[in-house]
Amino acid sequence: MSLLEIKHLNKSYDSKTNVLKDINFEIESGDLVSVIGPSGAGKSTLLRCINRMVNFDDGKIIFDGKDTTHYKKRELRKLRTDIGMVFQHYNLVPRLTVIENVLHGRLGYKSTIQGLLSMFTEVEKENAFSLLDTLGIVEHAYKRCDQLSGGQQQRVGIARALIQNPKLILCDEPIASLDPNASKVIMTYLKQITRDMNITCIVNLHQVDVAREYSDRIIALNKGAVVFDGSHLQLTEERMNHVYGMETRELITV
Numbered sequence: 001m002s003l004l005e006i007k008h009l010n011k012s013y014d015s016k017t018n019v020l021k022d023i024n025f026e027i028e029s030g031d032l033v034s035v036i037g038p039s040g041a042g043k044s045t046l047l048r049c050i051n052r053m054v055n056f057d058d059g060k061i062i063f064d065g066k067d068t069t070h071y072k073k074r075e076l077r078k079l080r081t082d083i084g085m086v087f088q089h090y091n092l093v094p095r096l097t098v099i100e101n102v103l104h105g106r107l108g109y110k111s112t113i114q115g116l117l118s119m120f121t122e123v124e125k126e127n128a129f130s131l132l133d134t135l136g137i138v139e140h141a142y143k144r145c146d147q148l149s150g151g152q153q154q155r156v157g158i159a160r161a162l163i164q165n166p167k168l169i170l171c172d173e174p175i176a177s178l179d180p181n182a183s184k185v186i187m188t189y190l191k192q193i194t195r196d197m198n199i200t201c202i203v204n205l206h207q208v209d210v211a212r213e214y215s216d217r218i219i220a221l222n223k224g225a226v227v228f229d230g231s232h233l234q235l236t237e238e239r240m241n242h243v244y245g246m247e248t249r250e251l252i253t254v
């Protein structure tokens with residue numbers, strides 16, 4: 001069974017222009033899937049539809065066998081504990097320590113009072129340290145986040161997503177603010193997470209070479225439509241031109 005099924009998804013912000021047009025795909029557990037495409041193609045909007053930060057106009061999103069299309073408050077809260085987010089600008093609380101930021105990933109499981117009082121169990125704290133260890137930054141656990149490099153902060157962002165125990169992690173341009181070495185480290189960790197923890201990652205990327213190197217599969221959007229869906233080997237120069245330079249919007253079948 002697929003972890004995620006997207007069926008005939010359409011989304012507009014202003015009810016005139018469709019930002020996403022009849023999107024259809026399925027994703028299996030444990031895959032690292034990159035979403036590429038020119039600026040404004042709809043990559044971020046697609047991720048926001050999947051975790052329902054924005055509503056869509058029509059179509060269906062089936063996650064872990066359940067149709068999430070009509071989810072309301074409580075179901076959305078549960079959905080968002082199953083789906084971690086990693087952001088371009090990390091979205092950490094700079095004045096808090098690394099370990100506190102990681103534990104924030106557990107807030108979706110807490111009551112408001114528990115959250116306000118930062119009440120975390122010993123097991124949660126042990127898990128947070130263990131994740132920081134896995135991501136190679138445990139020695140920074142008690143530093144303020146704003147004392148870390150960009151690459152280290154992004155690893156904190158990944159640990160915060162992982163401590164949710166997600167089935168899926170959505171990464172919106174996770175390496176856009178990083179240098180090539182730090183980018184490599186982040187992509188290697190994301191690959192490791194999919195392989196060792198069987199967590200699916202969908203990663204929006206502008207760097208096609210990175211998408212080619214790390215992804216099990218690449219989906220390309222242009223003007224809101226899927227114009228390529230296949231492996232890095234199938235993404236030929238000609239198809240790349242189609243993704244970034246084309247005028248037509250027909251799907252390249254592979």
Ligand SMILES: Nc1ncnc2c1ncn2[C@@H]1O[C@H](COP(=O)(O)OP(=O)(O)OP(=O)(O)O)[C@@H](O)[C@H]1O
Binds near residue numbers: 019040045
């Ligand atoms: N909140 C919003 N309200 C109105 N229009 C929006 C909103 N968010 C995005 N858009 C529009 O939707 C289209 C797709 O934007 P989106 O950010 O999803 O593309 P993207 O492929 O992620 O772009 P980039 O690579 O530049 O981040 C763009 O035309 C954008 O202007």
